[in-house]
Amino acid sequence: MVCGTVTEPATPSEPEVTHKVAISFDRCKITSVTCGCGNRDIFYCAHVVALSLYRIRKPEQVKLRLPISETLFQMNRDQLQKLVQYLITAHHTEVLPTAQKLADEILSSNSEINQVHGAPDPTAGASIDDDNCWHLDEDQVREQVKQFLSQGGYYGSGKQLNSMFAKVREMLRMRDSNGARMLTLITEQFMADPRLDLFQDCQLAPPTGALWVCVVLNPHCKSEEKSGWLKQLKKWGDLDVCPLEDGNYGSELPNITNALPQSNLAQDSLSRPRRSVFSRAVEACDLHWQDSHLQRIISSDHYMSPSYQREGESLLPRPDSVRPR
Numbered sequence: 001m002v003c004g005t006v007t008e009p010a011t012p013s014e015p016e017v018t019h020k021v022a023i024s025f026d027r028c029k030i031t032s033v034t035c036g037c038g039n040r041d042i043f044y045c046a047h048v049v050a051l052s053l054y055r056i057r058k059p060e061q062v063k064l065r066l067p068i069s070e071t072l073f074q075m076n077r078d079q080l081q082k083l084v085q086y087l088i089t090a091h092h093t094e095v096l097p098t099a100q101k102l103a104d105e106i107l108s109s110n111s112e113i114n115q116v117h118g119a120p121d122p123t124a125g126a127s128i129d130d131d132n133c134w135h136l137d138e139d140q141v142r143e144q145v146k147q148f149l150s151q152g153g154y155y156g157s158g159k160q161l162n163s164m165f166a167k168v169r170e171m172l173r174m175r176d177s178n179g180a181r182m183l184t185l186i187t188e189q190f191m192a193d194p195r196l197d198l199f200q201d202c203q204l205a206p207p208t209g210a211l212w213v214c215v216v217l218n219p220h221c222k223s224e225e226k227s228g229w230l231k232q233l234k235k236w237g238d239l240d241v242c243p244l245e246d247g248n249y250g251s252e253l254p255n256i257t258n259a260l261p262q263s264n265l266a267q268d269s270l271s272r273p274r275r276s277v278f279s280r281a282v283e284a285c286d287l288h289w290q291d292s293h294l295q296r297i298i299s300s301d302h303y304m305s306p307s308y309q310r311e312g313e314s315l316l317p318r319p320d321s322v323r324p325r
C-alpha cells in the first residue's frame, strides 16, 4: 500500500489544495484506490494517477509500508495503548464514537466481534488464492451507463457508451479480467432499463453481443467463469425484452426487408428458433479452440465450415454489424 499527499497548485481563482491518496497493490495491479477529492468516475482521478506515476518514476522515494496488522504485531501492550490514544487524539471527533462502540463489543464476551478470531486489515494485500484484479468501481460503471441511457441517446450518449465498449475491448486485449466484469455491468444496465428500445436504436445490441462472443472465446478463461457467463447469457436471451439477432424485438414480426425469399419467410419465422442478440455468444461457449473446423478456419483465409454457414449465420458477426454508428 502506498499513501501520499498530492498538491494541486493554486490557480488565479482557486487556492492550492492538497488531497490524501491511498493506493493498494497486489501482484503488480492496483486493487483499490481512495482519494480525498471525492471525485467518482470509472477512470482514476488525477491525484491517484499522479501518485502512481510518482511511485513508478521514483520507487526509492516512496516507502512501501508493511500491512498495519504486522506493525501492530511487533508492539507490546504499552505501545498499543499509546498508538490507540494518539490515534483517537488526532481524530477525536471522527474516531471516538467508533472506538467506544468497538470497545463495548470487545468487552462483551458474546458479541459478534468476539465470535471470530483476528480482525480485518484494509492495508493487507489479498492472499495468493484470492482473485486479483485492477480496481474497478462497479457502482460507478452502473451509474454512468444509467446516466447515458437516461440521456435518451441524444447529446452523444451513444458515443459515450461506445467509448465504454472501447474500454471493454481494451481490457480484453490486455487480458484484464475487468473486461468481462465491466461488460456484465453494462449489459445488466441495458437489460434493466425500461427504455430498452434505446439499446436497439443506438445500435448498442450488436456490439454488446459481439463483445460477449470475444469474452467467452477467451482461451485463458476458467471453466467456472465460462459456465457463469453462459447461465447469465441464457437468462438475458430468454427475457421477452431481449433484442433479437436480426435487429427485431422479441414481440415483433421479423423484418421483411431482409434478403430472405418471401415465400420461405412465414414458414421460416415459425420453424427457426428465436435467436437473441446473445445467441452467438451462447453457441460460442461450446466452441473449443481444438475444434477441427475452427482450426481450419484459423489456418486458411478461404475455408468455410458448412456447419457454421447456415443462412449467413457465421459465429462471428459480420463486420458491418459490429461497427458503431
Ligand SMILES: [Zn+2]
Binding pocket: 019, 035, 036, 037, 038, 039, 045, 046, 047, 048
Ligand atoms: Zn482525487
